[in-house]
Amino acid sequence: MAGASKAVNxxxxxxxxxxxxxxxEQLRNVLYKMYLIRRFEEGAEECYTRGLIHGTMHLSIGxxxxxxxxxxxxxxxxxxxxxxxxxGHCIAKGAEVKRMFAEFFGKTTGYCKGRGGSMHIADVGxxxxxxxxxxxxxxxxxxxxxxxxxxxxxxxxxxxxFGDGANNEGAFHEALNMAAIWKLPVIFVCENNGYGMSTSxxxxxxxxxxxxxxxxxxMPGVIVNGNIFSEVAEASNKAVERARAGEGPTLIExxxxxxxxxSKSDRNRYRSKEEIEDWMSNRDPITLFESELREFGFxxxxxxxxxxxAVAQEIADGIEFAKASPSPDVRDTGDxxxxxxx
Amino acid sequence: MDxxxxxxxxxxxxxxxxxxxxxxxxxxxxxxxxxGVYGGAFQVTGDLVDRFGTERVIDTPIxxxxxxxxxxxxxxxxxxxxxxxxxxxxxTLAMEQIVNQAxxxxxxxxxxxxxxxxxxxxxxxxxxxxxxxxxxxxxWLGHVPGLKVIQPATPYDAKGMLLAAVADPDPxxxxxxxxxxxxxxxxxxxxxxxxxxxxxxxxxxxxxxVVATSIMVHKALDAAAALEAEGxxxxxxxxxxxxxxxxxxxxxxxxxxxxxMCVYEAVKTLGIGAEVSAxxxxxxxxxxxxxxxxxxxxxxxxxxxxxxxEKAVVPQVPDIIAAARDLVRGVR
Numbered sequence: 001m002a003g004a005s006k007a008v009n010x011x012x013x014x015x016x017x018x019x020x021x022x023x024x025e026q027l028r029n030v031l032y033k034m035y036l037i038r039r040f041e042e043g044a045e046e047c048y049t050r051g052l053i054h055g056t057m058h059l060s061i062g063x064x065x066x067x068x069x070x071x072x073x074x075x076x077x078x079x080x081x082x083x084x085x086x087x088g089h090c091i092a093k094g095a096e097v098k099r100m101f102a103e104f105f106g107k108t109t110g111y112c113k114g115r116g117g118s119m120h121i122a123d124v125g126x127x128x129x130x131x132x133x134x135x136x137x138x139x140x141x142x143x144x145x146x147x148x149x150x151x152x153x154x155x156x157x158x159x160x161x162f163g164d165g166a167n168n169e170g171a172f173h174e175a176l177n178m179a180a181i182w183k184l185p186v187i188f189v190c191e192n193n194g195y196g197m198s199t200s201x202x203x204x205x206x207x208x209x210x211x212x213x214x215x216x217x218x219m220p221g222v223i224v225n226g227n228i229f230s231e232v233a234e235a236s237n238k239a240v241e242r243a244r245a246g247e248g249p250t251l252i253e254x255x256x257x258x259x260x261x262x263s264k265s266d267r268n269r270y271r272s273k274e275e276i277e278d279w280m281s282n283r284d285p286i287t288l289f290e291s292e293l294r295e296f297g298f299x300x301x302x303x304x305x306x307x308x309x310a311v312a313q314e315i316a317d318g319i320e321f322a323k324a325s326p327s328p329d330v331r332d333t334g335d336x337x338x339x340x341x342x
Numbered sequence: 343m344d345x346x347x348x349x350x351x352x353x354x355x356x357x358x359x360x361x362x363x364x365x366x367x368x369x370x371x372x373x374x375x376x377x378g379v380y381g382g383a384f385q386v387t388g389d390l391v392d393r394f395g396t397e398r399v400i401d402t403p404i405x406x407x408x409x410x411x412x413x414x415x416x417x418x419x420x421x422x423x424x425x426x427x428x429x430x431x432x433x434t435l436a437m438e439q440i441v442n443q444a445x446x447x448x449x450x451x452x453x454x455x456x457x458x459x460x461x462x463x464x465x466x467x468x469x470x471x472x473x474x475x476x477x478x479x480x481x482w483l484g485h486v487p488g489l490k491v492i493q494p495a496t497p498y499d500a501k502g503m504l505l506a507a508v509a510d511p512d513p514x515x516x517x518x519x520x521x522x523x524x525x526x527x528x529x530x531x532x533x534x535x536x537x538x539x540x541x542x543x544x545x546x547x548x549x550x551x552v553v554a555t556s557i558m559v560h561k562a563l564d565a566a567a568a569l570e571a572e573g574x575x576x577x578x579x580x581x582x583x584x585x586x587x588x589x590x591x592x593x594x595x596x597x598x599x600x601x602x603m604c605v606y607e608a609v610k611t612l613g614i615g616a617e618v619s620a621x622x623x624x625x626x627x628x629x630x631x632x633x634x635x636x637x638x639x640x641x642x643x644x645x646x647x648x649x650x651x652e653k654a655v656v657p658q659v660p661d662i663i664a665a666a667r668d669l670v671r672g673v674r
Contacts, residue, residue, distance in 0.1 A: 079419065081415075110452070111451075111452065111454075112450060112451050112452035112454070113452030113453065114452070115449055115450060115451075115452045116450040116451060116452060120450040120451065122450075122451045122454065124451065124454045124455055129415075129418060129419070129455075130447070130450070130451055132443075133442070134438060134442050134443070137411075137438060137439075137442060137443055139411070140407070140408045140409075140410070140411020140412050140414070140415060140439065141411050141412075141414055141415035141418065141439075141443060142415060143408070143411070143412045143415060144411060144412040144413060144414055144415020144416040144417070144418065144419065144423075145415045145416070145418065145419040146415075147412055147415070147416050147421070148415070148416045148419040148420050148421045149419075151371065151397070151416075151421060152369075152420060152421070170407055170408075171407055171408060171411060171438070171439075173408075174403070174405035174407055174408025174409070174411075175408045175411065175412070177403060177405065177408070178402065178403060178405065178408055178409070178412060181403070335453065336448050336449045336451075336452060336453035337448070337449050337487050337488055338448070338488070338490075338512050339448065339453075339456045339511035339512050340453075341511070
């Protein structure tokens with residue numbers, strides 16, 4: 001996602017941040033990835049419904065701009081820690097959907113060789129240190145990765161994604177404090193989708209905005225509309241610059257919404273149909289980004305159709321790859337518990 | 343040529359091991375509460391901050407969960423942290439990072455990563471620190487696949503096993519009994535390792551195998567010396583590692599002596615003694631047993647403050663002598 005175009009077209013001087021910062025190809029690629037996240041999760045959901053995937057999963061449909069916007073200024077060497085709702089982060093950081101599908105199908109070709117599943121999806125080669133089944137579990141780990149970056153002088157920036165639920169975990173507070181006192185190159189990204197499972201932030205959280213908590217740890221706290229790609233990417237760019245300059249961490253609160261329930265067991269009894277409908281119809285991040293791209297002349301209907309078609313093909317191929325891949329041997333259940341030593 | 347051997351305390355041996363590890367590998371660093379200028383609550387890190395600086399001897403805030411998580415994250419991304427818990431009891435605050443993250447990360451990610459973190463836990467009773475600063479929780483962590491859990495009993499082993507732990511690619515939890523810190527013993531200069539997963543027969547004997555851990559190794563040796571005069575010959579096996587356990591050394595010893603007693607400070611129920619006993623009951627050594635297996639463990643109570651009560655709730659030398667005598671003479 002790196003390699004922002006420095007050439008600023010004068011005619012675009014008044015456009016929002018990303019349309020000045022990135023070229024048409026880069027922006028079209030963002031749209032492609034946003035569709036890829038959406039269709040990946042829809043595909044996974046369908047496979048689950050058809051009994052091809054077991055267990056559970058947490059879909060981030062409706063949060064695609066947040067994942068893409070945050071990862072936009074990151075290089076492949078930069079690292080992220082992710083959450084149980086982490087499919088979007090994984091794709092945004094560069095993962096291949098075929099290996100993600102394979103993991104969901106429990107196959108050896110999956111990113112975790114079928115041992116992790118949706119909740120532990122990772123792609124270490126691309127800097128994704130892993131989703132996490134424990135709310136807030138990845139936050140101190142990201143600070144540790146940032147400490148490594150500082151001690152080894154690698155220049156890497158680490159992003160820790162977490163949800164609104166995690167902001168009431170002790171790990172959040174301990175980790176933010178340590179990142180601040182040691183001025184570590186880490187960005188804390190709270191994707192506030194309004195609910196920790198069924199409990200709204202209004203009922204669970206003493207502050208109105210989670211970003212306000214940054215003040216307690218003497219770091220910038222930034223609120224962005226998480227459904228507007230440009231807003232998210234602009235905030236992420238600033239935070240990455242600050243981190244790379246050795247000025248320390250930033251807390252970004254990306255306000256967004258998940259269209260689906262918390263997990264597969266959710267009956268949606270804690271929010272109204274009208275509320276969900278409003279977010280889906282009027283604030284869908286893909287629709288918003290697509291219309292901006294069209295309006296500012298970066299893409300036309302034909303281009304959008306081409307992207308949708310290519311994404312559909314990649315998803316279909318990914319599911320086929322997963323189906324055709326081998327399952328692990330039950331005799332190998334002991335593998336990877338410890339590091340194999342010569 | 344053999345390395346020069348000196349008498350060092352257990353704490354000095356650990357400190358020397360950490361210094362050697364940091365000299366050998368710039369990825370190794372220390373984290374913990376008050377381990378810098380203070381030198382650690384038990385002076386184990388001592389003056390290492392003067393030698394290695396605050397960037398490699400890092401005082402953390404009082405944040406056990408977060409601190410452990412930072413150590414896990416650093417280990418995951420190429421560093422070799424040694425994280426000191428001020429008291430092993432505080433592991434309870436960090437169980438999430440130890441049990442859910444450090445132990446499972448490699449497995450969950452299909453072998454794509456390793457977590458070479460070392461965590462040190464000052465453990466055990468006998469210092470008058472009462473119920474929240476005196477526990478022996480090693481069996482809690484010993485129950486978790488993905489962790490390695492060790493309990494060195496001597497200065498020699500403390501140094502050699504710590505150096506083995508730092509070189510190990512997986513998370514190693516070291517339980518150090520606080521009463522051992524001042525105990526002195528021979529320690530060679532320079533680098534050497536004592537393997538994780540190997541028990542040590544500290545004293546050979548023919549009448550009874552006593553499997554002991556940590557400080558109980560010394561109590562068992564004292565009891566064995568006292569019983570020698572009565573013609574009772576005890577073999578003392580220092581388990582040293584509780585995960586992965588060295589089953590063969592214990593099996594071989596029991597086949598030789600035909601009697602087994604387990605002695606450990608942690609609460610008796612559901613502990614290391616149960617594991618060793620069951621392991622023997624499942625092994626070929628079962629047929630060699632001439633008497634029921636005996637466990638001497640901590641009482642089913644928190645550790646009390648009063649010094650007499652405190653002594654009474656963990657096995658002492660006279661308890662081991664009495665139980666061993668009964669076992670060998672067939673009273674039980």
